Amino acid sequence: CPTNCTCMQDVEMVVVCSGQGFTAIPEGLPKNTEMLNLRYNSITVLDLRKLYDLELLERIDLSSNEIKTFHGSFEVFTNLDIVDLSYNKIEAIPWKTFGDVLRQFNTLRLDGNPFNCDCDQWKPDLCDCSGDILSCTCNTQWLKDKVSEYPTLGWGVTCQSPVALSGKSVEDVTFVTYWCKTKYRRIVGGIGGGLALLILLVGTTVLVYKRRRRIRRKGYVE
DSSP states (O other): OOTTOEEEESSSEEEEOTTSOOSSOOSOOOTTOOEEEOOSSOOOEEEGGGGTTOTTOOEEEOOSSOOOEEESOGGGOTTOOEEEOOSSOOSOOOGGGTTTGGGGOSEEEOTTOOEEOOOSSOOTTTEEOSSOTTSOEEHHHHHHHHHHHSGGGOOOOBEEESGGGTTOBGGGOOOOOHHHHTHHHHHHHHHHHHHHHHHHHHHHHHHHHHHHHHHHHHHHHO
């Protein structure tokens, strides 16, 4: 059992590490952990890869931390059905953090987080291009779609920014995703256009050079 945590084995292995000032997931968690309580700590980066050995994990409470960044995915936890991420610093959640695991959840709490509902940006945490660089995904739009698909999970996703959307439920927001969705398409297009222009300039320069050489030769002959 990790230092400053309490591990209790009854019907289930319950590990309580709440309010201990942890800034990351503690080392030494029992592999048979089924319920993990990490609320009221100071975790900023949630590295789920540190929990991959907990194959029996069913419930995890990470509420009231400082979480803003995610690494890894909940998809590996085949028994997980309750996740509490409420009251953190989450502005956006990469779609791959959950993937298709939501179908097995009973509860997913995200209330009390300052979600950024502006999809019309290129920020990596808002606009995820890891799936298809020619058709990027706005993470908050993906979240809205999942809230509609699984309405009974108790999400509680509310926008904090931009100001015009502050206080609105993500379900009530109409997203503008063009700039995110076409991010790399436009970059690739710009590079392609630039290369085409460069080739045209080089070709024109070569033609002009050859023409001048012919004119000079003709002058020498005369």
